[in-house]
Amino acid sequence: MTTMFIIGTVICSLSTLICWAMTALRSHPADSSIISLAAVELYLVVYSIYAGIRQATGASITGEAWEFWGYILTALLLPVGVFVWAIVDKTRWSNLVMSFVGLVVFVMVYRLEEIWWGSAL
Amino acid sequence: MSSEHSASRQPDEDERVLPPVEPGFDGEPESAELTPRNRGIGMLIITAYGIFAVSSFARALYQILTDFETARVAYLLSGFAAGVYILATLALARTSARAWVVALVAVLVEMAGVLGVGLWTFLDPELFNRATVWSHFGEGYGYIPLILPFIGLFWLLRHRPMPAKNRSVKDRTAKNSAAQQTSRPPQSTGSA
Numbered sequence: 557m558t559t560m561f562i563i564g565t566v567i568c569s570l571s572t573l574i575c576w577a578m579t580a581l582r583s584h585p586a587d588s589s590i591i592s593l594a595a596v597e598l599y600l601v602v603y604s605i606y607a608g609i610r611q612a613t614g615a616s617i618t619g620e621a622w623e624f625w626g627y628i629l630t631a632l633l634l635p636v637g638v639f640v641w642a643i644v645d646k647t648r649w650s651n652l653v654m655s656f657v658g659l660v661v662f663v664m665v666y667r668l669e670e671i672w673w674g675s676a677l
Numbered sequence: 678m679s680s681e682h683s684a685s686r687q688p689d690e691d692e693r694v695l696p697p698v699e700p701g702f703d704g705e706p707e708s709a710e711l712t713p714r715n716r717g718i719g720m721l722i723i724t725a726y727g728i729f730a731v732s733s734f735a736r737a738l739y740q741i742l743t744d745f746e747t748a749r750v751a752y753l754l755s756g757f758a759a760g761v762y763i764l765a766t767l768a769l770a771r772t773s774a775r776a777w778v779v780a781l782v783a784v785l786v787e788m789a790g791v792l793g794v795g796l797w798t799f800l801d802p803e804l805f806n807r808a809t810v811w812s813h814f815g816e817g818y819g820y821i822p823l824i825l826p827f828i829g830l831f832w833l834l835r836h837r838p839m840p841a842k843n844r845s846v847k848d849r850t851a852k853n854s855a856a857q858q859t860s861r862p863p864q865s866t867g868s869a
Contacts (some may be wrong), residue, residue: 623739630735634728641724645716653724660728663819 557677560603564665567599572658578651585643585650593654596661597635603665604628607672619671627671631664714777714836715770722832723769725825729818730762733810740807748807754794755809761787765829774838781833788826791815795823 571592578586607628611617617624635657642653669676715723737755745752761783768780795814798805808817815822 620743626735626739630731634731637727637731638724641720641727645720647717649717649720653720656721656724656728 558669558673560606561665561669561676564599564603565662567595568658568662568665570658571596572655575651575655575658579648579655582651583648584646585654589651589654590639593635593639593657596657597632600628600632600635600661603668604632607668617672618674624668624671627664627668631661631668634660634664713772714832715772719769719832719836722828723766725821726762726766726769726829729810729822729825730759730766733762734759736810748805751805751807751809751812754805754811758787758790758810761790769829769833777833777836777838780829784826784829784833787822788830791822791826 574592575589578589607624611621638654638657642650666676713719733755737752737759740748740752740755765780765783765787768776768783791811791814794805794809794811798812805812810818810822814820
């Protein structure tokens with residue numbers, strides 16, 4: 557288990573928990589939910605830069621490179637897409653919609669780690 | 678001038694067809710008649726479908742482009758599943774009565790797909806020697822593909838389009854205004 561994966565797990569689970577709490581507490585898209593999505597997006601940017609530098613300097617990954625980058629691209633689009641969709645209707649459910657990002661990005665980072673190292677754990 | 682007015686008014690009339698959302702209304706799931714089906718909890722279901730549409734499409738594209746020859750049936754099925762998810766997402770996000778029917782068909786096809794392929798992969802694993810979204814009842818995706826069509830179906834049946842009710846209300850108001858108009862002429866002719 558890499559440090560990047562542990563950091564990702566913490567950020568994703570915090571984001572999901574914040575969004576769930578805000579679903580209960582706020583009847584509009586909460587700032588903290590939106591900021592938590594931004595944190596997930598920032599993590600993914602850092603992750604992709606880290607992976608890019610590693611692979612550019614010759615480190616190989618276990619799986620296919622373009623499957624790896626396909627996952628990263630999809631993951632990068634996800635918080636943005638879900639955010640746009642979540643604020644279409646500004647109700648408490650926007651927060652619950654945004655809670656999906658942490659869950660899905662965690663699964664995607666898990667897959668990324670598998671492609672990168674052969675195993676995430 | 679009056680024709681210009683009616684032309685500029687037209688978008689308003691289109692918007693009025695949608696069920697109005699009351700200001701400050703919090704979107705309780707119980708009051709299905711007040712919340713449109715693509716709002717409130719419906720947003721969540723559409724998000725889940727959207728995520729599956731994107732991920733299954735990406736996966737199918739990757740499988741078909743990289744090694745289509747290895748498992749044609751499985752990869753074509755992946756592509757079909759992606760198409761069903763995309764159709765379901767778009768149809769669920771729209772409010773028209775026709776979109777409701779399209780969404781219902783897509784969700785039922787999805788349900789048949791996940792149950793059929795799920796069973797098939799257990800009975801005849803050889804045919805599906807590569808995984809799809811629906812293999813083993815969506816095992817690779819935390820069985821969410823198995824649960825999703827049931828949630829979608831439940832939501833669609835809770836939020837049926839109600840043309841009969843709306844139309845009767847509209848007809849009544851139309852008749853009332855027509856009745857008022859027919860009762861008015863004597864007065865208006867009198868003044869003219």
